């Protein structure tokens with residue numbers, strides 16, 4: 001994850017009742033019972049621990065995996081844990097039709113790539129197939145299916161390449 | 177293509193030719209942190225920056241506005257930690273005597289029309305009152321702003337709201353803001369930059385503008401921008417061509433018209449600021465207390481008006497009236513002009529400058545079953561305690577204090593000469 005712009009990995013297509021899972025809030029991603037945890041490495045085990053049908057995600061996930069969800073991913077509270085738990089597992093990125101506003105800020109600040117795929121139809125992608133997420137193009141591709149969403153913004157790219165907001169601040173030193 | 181007011185401000189602060197949806201690195205003129213979350217900003221800076229200086233000490237400061245002076249040991253600890261950090265980096269602290277940070281930023285003319293300000297206060301979008309950008313953010317973002325002088329920001333879509341007509345006599349800025357909340361509720365303006373136009377906005381005082389813009393947060397808006405009118409320009413000693421305005425051919429995502437002609441005093445009943453009703457006709461609601469102050473209604477003009485209405489009148493027996501000027505400068509002027517004595521003589525309690533009414537540990541708290549009329553901006557369950565909070569303007573707050581139940585200025589009995 002050293003600022004790669006094309007990420008390849010196995011795709012988790014999160015579904016509820018046969019459709020892309022929408023409104024996955026921060027309690028479903030990382031339950032508030034575990035907020036006292038401060039070391040990122042220990043957060044992975046709780047990822048999706050409260051998401052119906054995916055409680056075993058932490059055991060099944062492999063480094064390099066990609067996650068795909070529906071609308072409004074990460075709505076709810078401002079907890080950073082809901083981003084960092086994926087980094088801890090080595091999940092490379094989350095793509096979704098849309099994201100909660102605070103989640104988006106937290107993900108970008110922590111240098112975790114998220115890609116918006118507005119209007120992505122249900123059933124476009126197959127669960128656990130290999131997929132390719134092109135951050136610069138904002139495109140998700142798997143087999144002969146491809147969907148183009150919003151490319152990563154310049155700001156998100158700057159922070160992602162640096163590895164986080166404060167790491168990006170270091171790169172500004174001397175240059176400004 | 178023409179640009180909206182926020183697009184023009186953001187464009188001139190590093191955004192280039194930016195429009196709605198663009199994510200930009202934004203240059204910040206004023207970076208602040210308050211006593212809430214300020215200690216976390218310091219912790220982030222120490223963790224990531226060691227002994228590094230901040231980007232521009234002259235534009236970076238702390239404001240203590242929440243617990244002033246500190247009334248618990250943890251608050252005192254946090255404030256002292258901030259003072260020590262500020263001393264070591266040469267940063268100014270508006271200490272526990274100064275008042276609400278967002279008001280101080282305007283009062284000391286840092287937050288001029290067209291400028292950008294960020295801080296840890298969720299009501300910093302109050303800068304919209306002077307046609308400037310302001311935004312509250314988390315401690316990580318604000319630490320980054322201290323360190324680098326910039327933050328990243330997604331340019332929000334702009335909508336235009338035209339307020340048509342003029343409210344009735346005895347109706348205030350707060351009533352206009354409540355009328356907007358009643359109409360748009362929490363969702364219609366969600367995530368938008370709102371520009372306010374119309375005859376009322378053209379003649380509003382700076383204090384009126386502050387009241388209206390302070391409620392943008394409750395409307396879910398990013399900011400409510402009022403293009404600087406003559407009153408605001410005069411305050412800053414600026415000409416029209418020194419301020420920023422939307423292009424005439426600017427394109428908005430939506431345009432709304434709200435008729436406020438003849439508007440009467442309004443009130444927001446618990447449990448939300450958008451649960452708005454006419455304030456008359458609620459006389460059967462008996463009250464225990466009244467809070468006058470906050471970033472919404474704590475200016476010199478607001479409290480002077482309260483004192484005028486209290487002249488020759490008394491707070492009803494059994495009712496507490498708590499009054500908190502927003503800043504030390506407002507306090508000082510109200511003191512020297514005798515308004516605080518008027519409030520005191522009527523039975524009011526005047527506290528030190530600051531927020532006062534919002535959180536636990538401040539003086540606006542309520543107990544179970546306690547009914548309070550407040551001029552602040554939030555009445556969610558549990559926010560100000562276990563009681564029931566009604567949000568209203570100065571006139572309704574004073575009249576309710578005098579009558580002992582919810583009343584408007586029009587219900588006040590004549591003062592016997």
Ligand code: SF4
Nearest residue numbers: 297299470471531534
């Ligand atoms: S008065 Fe209340 S809402 Fe306003 S800045 Fe202070 S704490 Fe926030």
